[in-house]
Every structure is written in structure tokens, then in C-alpha cells.
Amino acid sequence: MKIGNYEIPDIRLSEAIQDVKKIFDKVKNTQDLTHYSDIAVMLDYKSKIGGAFYRRLNSLTLFGLLEGRAKYRITDLGENISYPISEEQKTELSSKAFLNVPLWNKLYTKHGKQLGDNVWFDIKNITGISAPEAQAVEKDIRKWYLDDVVFVIEKPNIKTGEQNNSMLEDTTKFNENTKVEESKINYQETLKINHDTILEKIPFGQDIIIYLPKGNIAKSWEKAQRYMKLYLEDFDEDHSKTDSLEKSIGDTEEVYEEDIL
Known part of the structure; x- marks a missing residue:
């Protein structure tokens, strides 16, 4: 779903994690490019590939679990979240996937896990849509956000702003480490x-x-x-x-x- 210049996954993070594991169990690596029609079969879209499938596929890319266009590969995040070494790591990776969604990231920076009243005002200011449009989508945005944010475990004795900054730093470090590993291969x-x-x-x-x-x-x-x-x-x-x-x-x-x- 698109709101202004922001895209929101049409499936929830719990479903996205299940989907990427299904794909990974079939593909078995993160190097091969897989055609979208093959992914459709893996996700049980056997007879018809339509809007619902493409929105589902786009949701996996928004969470950072897949990357590509027409042909896709599983990201390192998608691989590790499918087979985490511990519940702690799965929670950390799920938090990263949550923060990969720009609108969720901005709302979390301000509100943490609990959205306040009149969140439509923040939606309007962030996305640039009108007040009536923001009020019309507020109920759904609130529900989807709260469904996804349950994967985020806040560290104890840390203020919300400091916690959010810590998580953003962790996400940045994860991406930087991934780039370093890729550069090692390239050179x-x-x-x-x-x-x-x-x-x-x-x-x-x-x-x-x-x-x-x-x-x-x-x-x-x-x-x-x-x-x-x-x-x-x-x-x-x-x-x-x-x-x-x-x-x-x-x-x-x-x-x-x-x-x-």
C-alpha cells in the first residue's frame, strides 16, 4: 500500500518471515536469482499470478528479505532470519526488518511501541498526504504497525529515544558489516x-x-x-x-x- 511517497508492506512481518523461509528452503542459497513465477509457485500461487502476489512480493523487498526485480535473490537478512542461531538473534533480525520500512522507522523513532492518539497527524506530516486522507488510513496504519512492532524488544532502563537510536545504530552496523563482507569477495x-x-x-x-x-x-x-x-x-x-x-x-x-x- 502506498501512502504519499511511502510504501507499507501489505503483509505483516510474521507472514513475511514465513514466506522468505519457504523460498530459502527451495532455493537453498543467497546467490541464485529466482524468477518471480518460480517464487509464485513456492508461495502456492499455482494458477494465477496477480496483484495480490505482486504486493506480497513487494512486501518482502520492503522488509529487506528479498532484493531484485523480475528475478530475486534472498538477502543476508532473509537467510539469517530464516535460520537464526538463537531466539535473541531472531529478535534482533526481526527488529532490523521492521526498521527497514521507512514509515515504521519514523513512527518508532517518535512513539516507540505504543502509538499515541491522533497518529494521523504524524502520518500527514511524514507522508505529505492531506489531513482527511491521513485520518482515513489511521485505523489500518495503527493496526499494521502494532502487529509488526511486537517483534521489537526494547532494552531495559533506556529511554525511548535512546533505545531507538541504539537500534538504528545496530541496523547501520549490520548493513556496513554486510558491505565489508561483500567487498572482501569483490577484491x-x-x-x-x-x-x-x-x-x-x-x-x-x-x-x-x-x-x-x-x-x-x-x-x-x-x-x-x-x-x-x-x-x-x-x-x-x-x-x-x-x-x-x-x-x-x-x-x-x-x-x-x-x-x-
Whole structure:
């Protein structure tokens, strides 16, 4: 659901965690890109892929559990939240997923776990929608927020503002650590993927790095180009389908919002 420039997940965090675990149990890694139609089957949308499915898929990206477009991969957060090493870690990761939703993040910074009266006023100021619009969605926003915020465990003897800042710092550290780990992979000179194959790093400027099997680089590059061409053709086709479906969903958004409200 979109309110002003802010998007709110159409499913609750508890459902999102269950969904990403279903996907992860099928995909079994965080590297492979999975087509949205395959994800639909994993989530039991076997006969028809429509607006409800795309809103569900978008909710997983809003919580930071999936990333991509047309083809998706499970994030590190999605992996770890599916198989936490302890209840404490699951609570911490669930809090991070909650704070990934910008509107939830801002409301939590001000209110913590308990929303005050007339929260429509905050909704209006944050999202930029009109007062009547904010009052119309206040009841649903309150319910959805309170359903999701139960995953946040506040630290004892800390004021709400300090607690929120601490959680935001933890979220920032988590994202920074993820970037550091990814950068370690990017700057390895070689990668060994099995006993016989060693990949050699070939950088293209600062932003693009590819790995090709050591040895006949020219032949490997020619083969990689053919695969890339096929991938891009498939991506362009998926991209066009997704845009068309998203436009269709947008054209019927009023109907969905009436159902929700």
C-alpha cells in the first residue's frame, strides 16, 4: 500500500518471515536469482499470478528479505532470519526488518511501541498526504504497525529515544558489516570454486568486476558474452512483463485500497 511517497508492506512481518523461509528452503542459497513465477509457485500461487502476489512480493523487498526485480535473490537478512542461531538473534533480525520500512522507522523513532492518539497527524506530516486522507488510513496504519512492532524488544532502563537510536545504530552496523563482507569477495584476486577450477578477477573500472576461469581468457570471455546475451534477452522480456503487470496493478489500485479500507 502506498501512502504519499511511502510504501507499507501489505503483509505483516510474521507472514513475511514465513514466506522468505519457504523460498530459502527451495532455493537453498543467497546467490541464485529466482524468477518471480518460480517464487509464485513456492508461495502456492499455482494458477494465477496477480496483484495480490505482486504486493506480497513487494512486501518482502520492503522488509529487506528479498532484493531484485523480475528475478530475486534472498538477502543476508532473509537467510539469517530464516535460520537464526538463537531466539535473541531472531529478535534482533526481526527488529532490523521492521526498521527497514521507512514509515515504521519514523513512527518508532517518535512513539516507540505504543502509538499515541491522533497518529494521523504524524502520518500527514511524514507522508505529505492531506489531513482527511491521513485520518482515513489511521485505523489500518495503527493496526499494521502494532502487529509488526511486537517483534521489537526494547532494552531495559533506556529511554525511548535512546533505545531507538541504539537500534538504528545496530541496523547501520549490520548493513556496513554486510558491505565489508561483500567487498572482501569483490577484491579477491582469484576464487576457487572446486578442485579443478580457479577463477581470475578481471576489473572494469571501480564498479564492475568479473571472474573468468584461468587459462584461455579469450575463449572464456567469448562464452561468457553468449551467456550474457541470453540473460539480457530474458531480463528484458521479464522487465517488460513486470512493467505491464505493475501498470495493470496500478490501474486497479483504487479497487484494492477500497477493499483494504
